Amino acid sequence: MLAVLKKEFKSYFLSSIGYVVIGIFLFVFSVFFYLTTILYGSVDLGSLYFYTALYGLIIIAPILTMRMFAEERKSGTEQLILTSPVSMIGVVFGKFFAAMGVIVITLLISFIYFFIVRYFGNPNLSAVLVHMLGFILVSGAAISIGMFASSITENQIIAGVITIAFLVMTLFMQDVNTIFANASIMNFYSDFPSGVISLKEVLGLISFTAMFISFTIIVMQRRKLVK
Amino acid sequence: MIQVENVTKRYGNFTAVSNINFEIDEGEIVGFLGPNGAGKSTTMNMITGFIEPSEGKIIVDGYDISKKPKKAKKQIGYMPEGVPLYGDLTVKEFVTYMAELKGCESKTKKERVQKVIEETGLADVQNKLTKNLSRGYKQRVSMAGALVGDPKVIILDEPTVGLDPKQVTEIRALIKKLGKNHTVILSSHILSEVSQICNRVIIINKGKIIAIDTPENLENKVVGDNSIYVTVEDTEGKMENIKDKLSQIKDVRLISENEDKTKKYIITGEKDIDLRKNIFETFAKEGITIFEMKKADVTLEDAFMKLIDDTQKREEENTKIENDKESKEKVDKEERASDEKKENKNNKKLEKKEEKKKSKLRDENKKEEK
Numbered sequence: 001m002l003a004v005l006k007k008e009f010k011s012y013f014l015s016s017i018g019y020v021v022i023g024i025f026l027f028v029f030s031v032f033f034y035l036t037t038i039l040y041g042s043v044d045l046g047s048l049y050f051y052t053a054l055y056g057l058i059i060i061a062p063i064l065t066m067r068m069f070a071e072e073r074k075s076g077t078e079q080l081i082l083t084s085p086v087s088m089i090g091v092v093f094g095k096f097f098a099a100m101g102v103i104v105i106t107l108l109i110s111f112i113y114f115f116i117v118r119y120f121g122n123p124n125l126s127a128v129l130v131h132m133l134g135f136i137l138v139s140g141a142a143i144s145i146g147m148f149a150s151s152i153t154e155n156q157i158i159a160g161v162i163t164i165a166f167l168v169m170t171l172f173m174q175d176v177n178t179i180f181a182n183a184s185i186m187n188f189y190s191d192f193p194s195g196v197i198s199l200k201e202v203l204g205l206i207s208f209t210a211m212f213i214s215f216t217i218i219v220m221q222r223r224k225l226v227k
Numbered sequence: 228m229i230q231v232e233n234v235t236k237r238y239g240n241f242t243a244v245s246n247i248n249f250e251i252d253e254g255e256i257v258g259f260l261g262p263n264g265a266g267k268s269t270t271m272n273m274i275t276g277f278i279e280p281s282e283g284k285i286i287v288d289g290y291d292i293s294k295k296p297k298k299a300k301k302q303i304g305y306m307p308e309g310v311p312l313y314g315d316l317t318v319k320e321f322v323t324y325m326a327e328l329k330g331c332e333s334k335t336k337k338e339r340v341q342k343v344i345e346e347t348g349l350a351d352v353q354n355k356l357t358k359n360l361s362r363g364y365k366q367r368v369s370m371a372g373a374l375v376g377d378p379k380v381i382i383l384d385e386p387t388v389g390l391d392p393k394q395v396t397e398i399r400a401l402i403k404k405l406g407k408n409h410t411v412i413l414s415s416h417i418l419s420e421v422s423q424i425c426n427r428v429i430i431i432n433k434g435k436i437i438a439i440d441t442p443e444n445l446e447n448k449v450v451g452d453n454s455i456y457v458t459v460e461d462t463e464g465k466m467e468n469i470k471d472k473l474s475q476i477k478d479v480r481l482i483s484e485n486e487d488k489t490k491k492y493i494i495t496g497e498k499d500i501d502l503r504k505n506i507f508e509t510f511a512k513e514g515i516t517i518f519e520m521k522k523a524d525v526t527l528e529d530a531f532m533k534l535i536d537d538t539q540k541r542e543e544e545n546t547k548i549e550n551d552k553e554s555k556e557k558v559d560k561e562e563r564a565s566d567e568k569k570e571n572k573n574n575k576k577l578e579k580k581e582e583k584k585k586s587k588l589r590d591e592n593k594k595e596e597k
Binding site: 003004006011014075076079080081082083 | 278305307309
């Protein structure tokens with residue numbers, strides 16, 4: 001797993017993807033920092049992280065994940081991985097954590113906003129850490145969806161579109177019928193902005209992520225049967 | 228080292244590989260040979276565990292590839308068809324990544340990577356991105372990826388495709404060197420390559436194994452007769468009676484008459500006798516001048532073509548027999564009609580066969596001229 005993680009993480013920054021992702025993220029952060037914090041003269045960063053997760057992830061998750069398996073399948077490097085003595089579980093987690101690494105880097109940079117606010121007022125550090133925890137969990141869920149989409153196709157664009165469609169549609173589908181409410185990951189991010197860690201939401205997001213990671217592993221393990 | 232037992236691979240209704248069996252011993256260099264779409268890559272992919280066989284089992288170094296994939300895969304270095312590489316890694320990074328995937332210990336990793344890079348002649352380009360390399364170098368990088376970690380079995384899918392002649396000889400030399408302490412399996416549709424490198428050849432066509440043997444034996448199998456080509460100047464027309472003068476000659480056939488009034492014959496003698504000396508002496512006595520004399524050799528190419536033709540013919544005959552049976556069950560009238568048709572078909576077939584023979588002769592002549 002470590003070999004895959006290391007290589008994938010490096011790949012993000014060997015190509016421009018890593019920089020683009022961080023750039024877009026920080027842009028979205030800055031926009032909402034102005035809209036939610038500066039404009040209202042507040043020291044609360046909860047809505048900053050909420051809105052960035054809501055809008056940022058729709059763009060970021062597909063960019064980070066669409067090439068994960070689709071590109072390997074298309075270029076044939078999939079053969080190299082599938083014929084080497086590593087388990088599929090290790091490969092999938094390696095790729096997942098590599099993408100999470102990029103998110104974590106962005107979050108570390110987002111401390112800037114905390115320090116800016118601290119210059120003017122007295123923000124609560126532990127609350128910010130809770131926002132970040134929620135942000136990581138939500139990003140994990142979004143990445144797992146994207147990863148699954150990437151594993152079922154060899155076309156990166158399709159993988160990206162599926163991810164965007166899922167993230168956007170689930171936002172609105174709950175208005176059609178409340179049955180769909182639990183399909184939206186943002187519904188598990190309602191207590192974090194107020195600085196509260198709710199066990200229900202943490203478990204919800206983790207199980208959501210676990211589900212899509214398992215789907216990915218199943219798809220990839222079935223590859224050798226259907227190929 | 229590798230046992231393949233009753234392995235079949237189906238894609239829906241299409242059978243890519245059907246019920247193949249073979250064994251490969253340690254230290255052998257084995258070549259898979261076959262036309263495009265014969266099932267070479269499918270078989271190799273199954274041995275490496277990339278594809279699961281529909282039926283049968285494959286054992287690599289004592290481990291079943293389906294049941295203990297990790298242990299079995301550790302023994303295998305695989306260079307896939309089309310040389311897939313990670314374009315954004317440098318050569319060194321790529322080989323290091325492959326070493327890590329294969330679970331090399333971090334202590335010896337650096338040394339091993341460096342060793343493989345030198346073995347494959349990549350030292351000069353090791354810091355270049357793989358996507359910027361030429362085809363030949365890419366092939367070598369892919370090979371380095373297969374070799375790193377010292378696997379016992381090395382599987383190379385069409386290792387010399389798309390290389391220039393110099394690179395081809397280099398890669399062949401490298402494979403030969405590897406064969407000394409590894410088991411090597413390679414696929415190719417270049418016959419001379421296989422006969423040069425391999426100890427054993429497995430010929431596959433349409434998913435079935437047609438022959439497993441050494442290249443020499445395969446060539447010998449096809450040598451039917453002992454034939455010699457002679458080009459002579461024969462002004463007195465003595466060639467017609469030459470058969471009576473030399474008892475070992477079974478058959479003399481004229482192939483072509485050249486513009487300079489020389490004639491080319493093919494002389495067939497009994498097996499295991501070299502006729503050339505006798506021909507020279509007798510012809511000299513008879514006053515026939517020999518311009519050229521050459522023993523007809525059989526190459527692996529001929530063996531290959533013949534084996535493939537034979538199996539196709541056999542299949543055609545089988546289907547014909549089945550058709551005949553069916554038609555016999557039908558009413559008499561239909562039977563008569565079908566008989567007539569069959570006769571026509573046979574006639575046509577005979578004609579076709581003759582034509583084939585003629586065209587073959589023509590080809591041979593052309594080769595000779597060259």
